[in-house]
Amino acid sequence: MSAVVRANRWPILVSVAILAFHPIELRLQGRRWWCACGQPFLWAGDVHSSHNSQHLADPYSFSHVEHGILLYGLFTWLWPRLSLGRRFALTLVVEASWEIVENTNYVINRYREATIAYDYLGDTVGNSVGDILSCLIGFYLARWIGFWGSLAVIVVIEVALLFWIRDNLLLNIVMLIHPFDAVKRWQGGA
Numbered sequence: 199m200s201a202v203v204r205a206n207r208w209p210i211l212v213s214v215a216i217l218a219f220h221p222i223e224l225r226l227q228g229r230r231w232w233c234a235c236g237q238p239f240l241w242a243g244d245v246h247s248s249h250n251s252q253h254l255a256d257p258y259s260f261s262h263v264e265h266g267i268l269l270y271g272l273f274t275w276l277w278p279r280l281s282l283g284r285r286f287a288l289t290l291v292v293e294a295s296w297e298i299v300e301n302t303n304y305v306i307n308r309y310r311e312a313t314i315a316y317d318y319l320g321d322t323v324g325n326s327v328g329d330i331l332s333c334l335i336g337f338y339l340a341r342w343i344g345f346w347g348s349l350a351v352i353v354v355i356e357v358a359l360l361f362w363i364r365d366n367l368l369l370n371i372v373m374l375i376h377p378f379d380a381v382k383r384w385q386g387g388a
Contacts, residue, residue, distance in 0.1 A: 206281075206283065208283075208284065208287070209281070209283035209284050209286055209287035210283070212287040212290070212291065213286070213287050213290050216287075216290050216291055216294045217290075217294075219294075220294040220297065220298065220326070220327075220330070221323045221326075221327065223298050224297070224298065224301055224321075224323045224326055225323060227298075227301055227302065227303075227320075229301055229320055229321065229322060229323055229326070230252075230322045230323070231322060231323045231324060232252070232253070232322050232323070232324045233249060233252035233253055233322060233324075234248075234252070235248075235249065235252075239253045239254075240253060240254045240255060241253060241254070241255050241256070242255075242256045243256065243257060245257055245258070245363045245365070248317065250318075251318065251319075251320070251321045251322070251325045252321075252322050252324075252325055253322070253324065253325060253328075254324055254325065254327070254328035255325075255328045255332070256325070257359060257362060257363045258329070258365075259328060259329060259332040260332070260355045260358070260359060261355070261359065261366060261367040261370065262293070262329040262330070262332035262333045262336065263332050263333070263335055263336035263339065263351075263355065264336060264351075264352050264355055264356075264367050265293055265296070265332075265333045265336060265367075266289060266293070266332070266333040266334055266335060266336020266337035266338075266339070266340065267336040267337070267339060267340040267348045267351060267352060268336075268352075269288070269289040269292055269293070269333070269336075269337060270285065270289065270336070270337045270338075270340035270341060270348075271340060271345070271348060273285040273288055273289065282341070285337075286334075286337060289333065289334070289337050290330070290333075290334070293329070293330050293333040293334075294330055297321065297326045297329055297330060300320075300321070301320040301321055301326065306318060306319070306320045308374060309374070311377075312373050312374055312377035312382075313365075313370070313373045313374070313377070313382065313385070339351065355367075356368060364384065364385045364387075365385060369381065369385075373385075
């Protein structure tokens with residue numbers, strides 16, 4: 199077997215391994231496969247309901263699209279000669295790793311303490327898979343629309359989420375690192 203064929207298999211093998219490991223790890227952490235309600239909703243639009251992060255997609259899925267755009271840009275900038283397949287695999291590794299870390303008890307409790315997600319129970323496996331799919335959509339979107347288009351999409355998503363759910367990727371990061379009571383009150387509707 200040629201070195202080129204072996205090199206091209208690496209991203210596929212890594213991707214398959216991550217996609218197999220990720221749901222197993224979430225189940226070992228005690229995460230449900232799907233919403234406890236038993237309804238097969240693909241979309242849950244109310245971030246203040248018990249359905250948030252329990253179905254395939256929710257408003258936070260758009261922030262995962264941003265993850266994909268940002269990771270595509272980062273890996274393209276860091277390693278411009280790295281194949282698309284390897285950048286894809288790295289993006290998948292980073293996003294699946296974040297999904298696993300995000301669903302640890304430590305991070306779930308941090309969300310409850312620092313944000314308006316008082317009743318947050320963590321993502322279901324289905325929602326976490328949806329978040330990874332959203333990231334991969336962002337990855338390929340960034341490849342297709344380039345830097346300026348990607349920047350425009352990020353700005354639109356950030357502003358839209360800010361007005362729609364009073365949260366976005368930037369606020370999420372800020373509130374996890376250093377919560378502000380005024381922001382928390384505003385996010386709660388005050």
